[in-house]
Amino acid sequence: MGQIYAFDGDGHVEEWEETFSDKYLDPEFRDQRPVVVETGEYEHDYKWKIGEETLRIGGSPSSKDGVVSTEYTKMAKWRGPHESGEFHSAKDRLEVMDAEDTWLSVNYPTLFLSWPIAKDPALNQALTRAYNRWVADISSQYPDRLKWITAICPSDIDEAVKEMVRTHEEGSVGLMVFGEYNEKSIDHDYFAPIWACANEIGMPINVHPGTAALGAMKQYPSLAGDQFLMSVVRGFKAICGSGILDRYPNVKVSFLETGCTWIDFATEVMDFTLDNIEHRIELGALREEHQSIMERGLPQMKPIEYIKEGRIFLGFEVDDDLLPYMLEKYGCDCFVYASDIPHSHRITDSPKYLLNRDDIPQKAKDTILWRGTAELYGLPKPFQSVAAAE
16 A cells, blocks of 8 residues: 555644643733633542633643643543644654654644634634733744644624734634634624635635534523534534635635535535526515625635635545545545544544545545645645655
8 A cells, every 4th residue: 555645634732731831821921821620520630720610622621731631541541642732742643643644734723723712802713812922833843744723712803803914924824713603604794804815815714613503502502502512513504605715715725524425415405505696596586685696796616616716625524424426426635634633533644544444535535634735725736845855
């Protein structure tokens, strides 16, 4: 089979005490820094204390004062050494990547998969800046193989744009967003400055699973309780149905970590919705609810056309049953391989798992582990990267 050079388009890091240390956190917020506290639920079980709130997102935090959580220790088979999970150094993460035949990894946060993590918007913005400085600093120890994504706090859209520009200049290869923030979907006019900035500087916008409609979660838990994954699907509908990709033609968009089995359903829903509106236009039967769509402009293409044009990229799981069908229908270039290191639900050594599947054509296997990631983030092709390093 030869050497594998996987390009991981959606790895993760888990924030720890160093993330919000004086080295990274703005001086005026250091007296409000997040601290790790024992929950008392069982031995060495931790949460972040931010203001008066305590929270834990995924495995963050997984240590306190150098003592690793009991949960992390029990799940180390999947998660790897905690020094890698917490991104103590490039060397720590590269050891895990090398063991899984992964040449390059684009890393996303863990704690910031919920928004906001601090009630005070100014503090929340400061925490995202600290995170971005920290992940950039560790990644800079081996920049050819460790890439990173910008986290923002959109409560101040102008500040979010400033952070996009700053981090892009420091080496960020993309922006993480959610499909919705409380009552606003990601295509809302409020977010237009983000789209305009991404269009100008060439920064991909990546819709990642997350919880950012906390108000809805409290008021309508039966409706909003599934938003972590479903916000990606709703983000797909909002973006593909709004014409936003036509207004910002330099922006590539991805929809990550939700598998690929939902895509056919979502594209068919969008096709039905847009066909219905176009039919109503022909008949002169538009209703009031269609006016906002018309004012912003109908999308010029259907979702599958944006995908095949290289504007939309899609995550997948290496054990997705429908992956062979999806590759046949949508092609191999749009799919972004992801390891999900160091989260506990992942499949370890997933590049080999994929290559060992006997239901995927060899041609697809030769490209799916790297091409989509390289195309989305504008990265050198794997053999160019390896040759340069050697």
